[in-house]
Amino acid sequence: MSQSHENYREAQVEFLLEQAKKGEKEAFMEIVARYQQKIFILAYSMTRNREDSLDLVQETFMRLFEKLNFYRAGESFEAWLLQISKNLCVDFLRKQKSRRKGNTISLEETGAELPSEKEDPARFNPGEMIQKAVLSLPEKQRLVFILHHFDGLKYEEIAERLKIASGTVKSLHFKAIQKVRAILAPQLGGGL
């Protein structure tokens, strides 16, 4: 995707946001339609539950609606929206975990229960394993991993949308793969 096309896309989104701020319902609906699947991918990557993810998509846009006036033109809208959604997902996971255990724990602990193929072959599920491993990644690495592998975006596209350098995206991705590999080492067999 060319830089100029990306600029027009952003200009369009800014125009829609302005209209939505003025109370144009259709403009807001267009924003939801454009970004709902991206938010769903992020939510599902963190919860692995369809209904919870749909609730989180809805909650994200309700929060966006309340915060419309806080958006400053020129900033990356997508990065801002993903940040809102990520915060809601983290809160959701914390609440869910504390409901189960009766106390609050850190997000990293949520990815700590990985079944090994040898220990329990019936529970060995590659999708579940990678999802929990990704959950344990630091925030930026996790976002780059999700956008690249689950949303199918190229390094350059991620860089444009998050407004960071393409080299940084590559390096974050490399580190993420290394870390996921280390987390899954017992399941993959052999040492690190």
Added chain:
Amino acid sequence: MKACKEYTRDFLAYLGGQLEKTREQELAKHLEYCSACREELEKTSAVLSMASSFRHELKQVMETVDWGHLSEKITEKAWEKSKRSSQKPVRFWLNLWRSQPLAAGLIIGLILGGLLTYSLFWSEKPEQRLNRETAKLTLLSDLIDRIDLAMARRQTINYLERSQYLLLEILQTEHPASDLSLMDRERIKQLLTDKKYLNNQLDDFRLLKARAICDQIELLFLELSQLSPELTAYELERVRQMVEEKQLLLKINLVKKELEQSEV
């Protein structure tokens, strides 16, 4: 045994088939005799295949969602919520009014009493009356001036908004050659005519900035109206460049915002 650092960095590109030919051959040769690197590569490949199996699962789940319905539902909910929150203060003041009938009666009595006293005892000297009339006339001419300016601002905002919309529509086309539809040409013509009428109002020194941007838009539309209906890729690119170089869309947004703020 540890894998060799100078090769592990290229594993992702190697697995994705994005490595240069010579480097790929070099790595393949290295893998033949380095078992640690082979093991490392296998694990990286396993992680990628797990990621792709999760992506497959995600795709299947997403196919079960009715996205059109979801966006409508979310928008409706957001609007309902905003309506509810805007109604709350009204209800609060209504309740306050109901619970304080005595205070309300007292306030109305005081206002009426004050007005009556004012009308009974107020006497005015002729020079005072003259001053008052002059002040009234000045106020009136100020008011007319302000109304004219507000109208000009509104019409300019409207012109800018329509131009912005049209520019976005024309420029977002991705095909190398695109038709400038009959409707677009009509809209360009209309905008050029509107600009002619707007020129008188834009002469006001308080609208100098808006005049500059409107003139630039007019120039662009003039050029577009002289091009053939089928825009070539070169022409489209030239228009894009012109819009980008002059930062036209950004300027439109800024001027619009400024006009809207000064309107308040």
